[in-house]
Amino acid sequence: MTIVEGRWTGPIWDTHMHLDSRGRGLAAAQDFANAGGTHLCLVHKPGFPNELPESLDAVKQAYIGTLDMAAAVRREVGIDVRVILGPHPVVWEKQIHTLGMEASTQLHLDSVALALEYCAQGDAVALGEVGRPHYPVSEEVWSAANEQLETVMRMASKAGFPIQLHVEDAGAQTNEELSILCDRSGLQRQRAIHHYAPANVAVDFTHDLSSSVSMGKHSVSTLLETYRNCTSTWTMETDYLDDPSRPGAVLGPKTVPKRTHALVSALLDIEGADEVEELMNHVHRIWPSALYGGI
Ligand SMILES: [Zn+2]
Incomplete structure (x- = not known):
């Protein structure tokens, strides 16, 4: 049994977190662990606003920084860390204005290829965050972003790794457009994970993409309204x-453990303990294991 006296005692996985050696770094990971967190996806952090890598070598150094951080968290905090590497779509858009469209796109795609090499070697488990700008851009940039994203999806699909998507927030329309890109590129919709996803996990909203749900204040009530209509997978994140x-x-590192307990306690009012256990087993073990490697 993983629900003991109304409390979830199984794994707790935050599927999208950044850590910075100049920020709280290990202390933030320790907060997560102290709150009951056991697994996290450490996502590569782009050097906003003024440390954007301008060469593939600079990208590689930055990736290595993320891999080193993951190793330090495993060693010092003792939790399971899975690394997600990739070039951020906002960096690509910013660098169109400094490097030009062609060079910025080339650097982006080269950075994707490099991230997928780390995945193939077993140092990383997924590509991300990739996607498209979340703010209005010119029509030319928007169409280039979509073309590029389709290429990135094709590369990930060919390499056999899932992707975490950073995208604009236009609700179901965003997901529908992304699902079309998935189908065209050969990437399974479930292996395209909408990061910072709204808590609506019903199929008419997600279009069968996976959701890494942003666990803000109202996420628990929206999950309660929609989880029965989910046909894909969902997990929890803070970003x-x-x-x-x-x-x-943004949400603090203790948020996912805290909201997990809140969700379990609300679920126990409407479902039997076995059903709640099965759902949480999917959210914190089966689904993230299918995407990021077994536990
Ligand atoms: Zn992020």
Whole structure:
């Protein structure tokens, strides 16, 4: 039994967190562990705003920084860390204005290929965050972003790794457009994980993409309304940024454990303990294991 006296005692997985050696770093990971967190996806952090890598070598150094951070968390905090590497779509858009469209796109695709090499070697488990700008851009940039994303999806599908998507927030329409890109590129929809996803996990909203749900305040009630209509997979995330200049801009590292307990306690009012256990076993073990490697 993993529900003991109304409390989930199984694994707790945050599927999208950033850590920065100049931020709280290991201390933030320790907070997560102290709150009951056991597994995390450490997502590569782009050097916003003024440390954007301008060469593949600089990208490689930055990837190595993320891999080193993961190793330090495993060693010092003792939790399971899976690394997700990739070039951020906002970096690509910013660099169109400094490097030009052609060079920026080339660097982006080369960075994708490099991330997939780390995946193939077993040092990383997925590509991300990739996607498209979340703010309005010119029609030319938008169409280039979509073309590029389709290429990135094709590369990931060919390499056999899932991707975490950073995209705009236009609700079901965003997911529908992404599902079309998935189908065209050969990437299984479930292996395209909408990161920072709204808590609506019903199929008419997700279009069968997987959701890494942002576990803000109202996420629990929306999950309760929609989880029965999910035909894909969903997990929980904070998108903790670990940026000392923006404290409180995002959810803190203890949020996923906290909301897991809140969700379990609300579920136990409407479902039997066995059903709740089965659902949480999917959210924190079966689904993330299928995407990021077994536990
Ligand atoms: Zn992120």
